[in-house]
Amino acid sequence: MRTALFVTCLNDALYPRTGQAAVTLLRRLGVAVDFPPQQSCCGQMHYNTGYRKETAKLARHFVEVFGEYDAIVVPSASCGGLPAEAYESAAEAAGDAGLLREVREIAPRVHELTQYLTDTLGVEEVGAYFPHRVTYHPTCHSLRTMGLGERPYRLLRAVEGIDFVDLPAQEECCGFGGTFSVKNGAVSGAMNGDKARHVLETGAHVLAAVDNSCLMNIGGRLTKDGHPVRTMHLVEILARTQDDGPLADVPVARNGALR
Secondary structure (H helix, E strand, O other): OOOOOOOOOOHHHHOOOHHHHHHHHHOOOOOOOOOOOOOOOEEEHHHOOOOOHHHHHHEEEHHHHHHOOOOOEEHHHHHHHHHHHHHHHHHHOOOOOOHHHHOOOOOHHHEEEHHHHHHHHOOOOOOOOOEEEEOOOOOHHHHHOOOOOOEEEEEOOOOOEEEEEEEEEEEOOOOOOOOHHHOOOOHHHHHHHHHHHHHHHHHOOOEEEEOOHHHHHHHHHHOHHHHHHHOEEHHHHHHOOOOOOOOOOOEEEEEEEEE
């Protein structure tokens, strides 16, 4: 099976460690993963702002870059869900029947990372070691577009040494929503404040999610308010092993107690 990593433009530009961790983890699990250098933006900002025809151009590019692969793995539920969520309507808006056929064919081959691990590879215990107190925010796209359900939780709970705690009101949005946070700043800020408060209620020192965009939003609020909670993409946790040891700047959890 030919497998490619679609790293997403946000990860590539701002969170390169997420892409590196995804490659490290997949190779550790025996997956020969390619990184097509021609990859670009998925078009989500264009689509969500109403630019359907412009999104079709990016959908065409996506098909050209990834069309030969059997599986396309994406460390983002937000971007990973877009081909199935938006590319058909974008192709229809552009009046491109050929593109419509191609996006319908490629969409089932696009897998968010935790889907790929649990459903395609059939693994939950990936050899990870992370001795810290962690909570998890299920992002809106992971819940409502991709339906990840318990997959991220099963992967996290299988990590050796982890002290995992559930996040209160976990299904509430963090307020980011891409352009929503720009157009509706006051509402977004209030939602983000609620989410940050719930993170603090857990006593966790690390907040995980499958979308760095949401982690950027929540982490920004926590930092602004002076709370030293580390944000990490879930794959960065899964990629760590006992050889890496604990994080240098985060308290270590031992048998449910922190020191």
